[in-house]
Amino acid sequence: MDPMAEIKATFFQECEEQLVELESGLLAMDAGDDSSETVNAVFRAVHSVKGGAGAFGLDDLVHFAHVFETTLDEVRAGRLAATAEVVKPMLRAADILADLVRAARDGGFVDPARCETSSAELKKITGIEDTAAADDDGMDGLVFQPMQVALPPIGDAPASGAPDLDIAALLAAAQPEPEPAPAEPGGWTLTFKPKAELYKKANETVLLLRELARLGDVEVELDASELPLLPHLDPEGSYLSWNIKVRGPAPEGDIREVFDFVESDCDLTVAPIGAEGEDASGLSADDVAAIASAEAELDIAALISRAQGGIAETSEPVGQSSEQQPAPVIAPAPAAPVAAAPAPAPAAAAPPEGREAKAAAAAATIRVDLDRVDRVIDLVGELVINQAMLAQRVTEAGMARASSVAVGLDELEQLTREIQDSVMAMRAQPVKSVFQRMPRLVREVAAVVGKQVRLVTDGEGTEVDKTVIERLTDPLTHMIRNAIDHGLESPEKRIAAGKNPEGVVRLSALHRSGRIVIEVADDGGGINRERVKNIAIEKGLIAADAALTDEEIDNLIFLPGFSTAATISDISGRGVGMDVVKRSIQELGGRISISSRPGLGSTFTMSLPLTLAVLDGMVVTAGQQTLVAPLTAIVETLQPRRADVSNLGDGARVISIRGSYVPLVDVGLSLGYRSEPLDAEQGVALLIEGEGGRRAVLLVDAIQGQRQVVIKSLEANYRRVPGIAAATILGDGRVALILDIDALVAASRGTEAPRMLQAG
């Protein structure tokens, strides 16, 4: 990839992180957190976005970020209190900033009117009306103007155009200077007297002279007349000055630009050659003071070395000062104060310790390519399989369980498990990244439907596999939309019901028995069961006389084709119902359930596996083949009696379980391992529940046991096989196929030929 494009990609990635920081910071401020740490983090987020955007010439973004930053700077400086009237517009601005970033990345478009409105809103709260004035911390056009001039790329452009101009140079440029070109363009004569501060900031006279030498022929004369006697000499003082002639056509601006960085730390005069007489400047009051105060803190050892250097330097340059090569001549002079190290250190800013320690803990992370992590996960999967194989070989070899080999293997197994868990944890991420998208959604949906909503999140730190997180966003988005649109009542109704007009949607996550449980709860009116039932009857989803429990009615909303909204609002009624949510959760190996109490609200509970790389499976045998059924799908296992099984013709069978008939799927037959159906009484039945709560019974020859298996994609390694979800490798080295429960259930319903593999 082109390096610039790569950096740009990094920039957008970083923007996303900053936007998350920004939003969580603003939300914290909204909740009353006005610590400088939070405000600074928010400021930095916007500032970073602006800085990077500038580098890539994303002007819209820079402009908006700038207005935003200006407002934040007011808050940061304590001139503006972070009240709700200030934070709310900022939250809206954060949304627009996010849109602008995405537009810049994906080539989209953000309505300029929205930006304008938000900009105006921000400017209003800071009280800054004018864009130009807002552009630089209250500075007037002085600074703003040259920045504009700097926009076209300039290499050796005149100093007045360089964007890194110093204020002194700016003032010089801004001063009415109608006679920039001297009468005689032959050159300039300079007097330069550095102050001690110049060296303290690591500037070097020799380098300045070297820069001057780039502009023309240079004559340098050292003036060491102010060098005091040894007892009076401050090793860190500055006693030398220079008279310099630069011959050539260089304009005065170029000459002054050389001294740009040191302007305030030296006495400098620049005059056209021939007019130098007036420029001879004496000792400034500062210097006298510096020398005087220097006497107080003498360091003898440093002084001697300094004096030695000083002598060498005074004896040489005086005679050679008019030479063309200034650098070697003056080199010792500026080096000396630098070399004199053991001086009192300037007051150092010790970082606030508590804060530092806290931040250090947060920063102890590294970024690793996902591919590398996945590679490790793959390898650990192999290791687990290999370890299982080894264990099996040892058993086959007839080793006693108490033998040292078997004991060693047990330890290896434990280690392997631990490694596996640790590696899985590397892919785990807190659900925070998904939860953080929700506040914005809530704001937007609430605004559209005209309800007051407060989102409460809990357990953001709960970790789950990255893939699960990525695929959680859509279902969660939909459920929250539903909770606000359908779950919560309008403010008027809430008041009438004696509730707070502001509805609460609670989003929480927690770990429970090796799975992650995510709940979306609202404190709305609960499910209107009568209405739900009527709709289901209307749509022909249930029989008109069906007797359903409350729970069964609640679960009707998960049926495909069900939509409770009387009018299709543009929030949730997009043809995507809860059935889609349920399906996406199930695709992740999860389950979803609902509980609702009239007048008190509804709670949707999702339970998901922590990882998609391993699976708890029931290992079974069907027609001499070893297969794995996902444990989550299995409701119970049973030993069928012949009397319970009825033939329906065409080979289809049903089994009666506690009075209801469930299709019986002969796994060996369905997958083509066997041509004759298995006698139900010879096998074991697994009652399974698939998509949409549809049940079926899988008939297998035998159950081997329950085991955690590493999932290997069959599609990636071979091809897609109907009825098979994936594969795994067992301890004996054989490949075992993992059953696709939903496909088997669907097949059992007669929607497709049950003998899927026989055709192929």
Place this chain on the structure above:
Amino acid sequence: MSKTILTVDDSRTMRDMLRMALVDAGFKVVQAEDGVHGLEVLAGETPDVIITDINMPRMDGYGFIEGVRADPKHRAVPILVLSTESSPEKKMRARDAGATGWIVKPFNSEKLVDAIRRVAA
């Protein structure tokens, strides 16, 4: 021998851009993510020039510059400030802390190399 430049910036984008520009110009680049990290890096490195951002978490540019100047080993290293801030008072503060020079973002590599040449021995 090529010069070593330490860059201190919390933005990955900026770090990448600085690295690209500086490596292209033949410098050896060492990077740090904020002031605290910068001082840590300095314990093991003696760069010829330091380029630092101002707005950073943990320790900002001013604190970092003061920290460098307080260390006898590094007090003479030229420090260039690279920041979007261009107001005189911000520059003054950086200068008071001990900054050698100033580069305003967005920068181009020419400007950057130019500024380094001006302060590097």
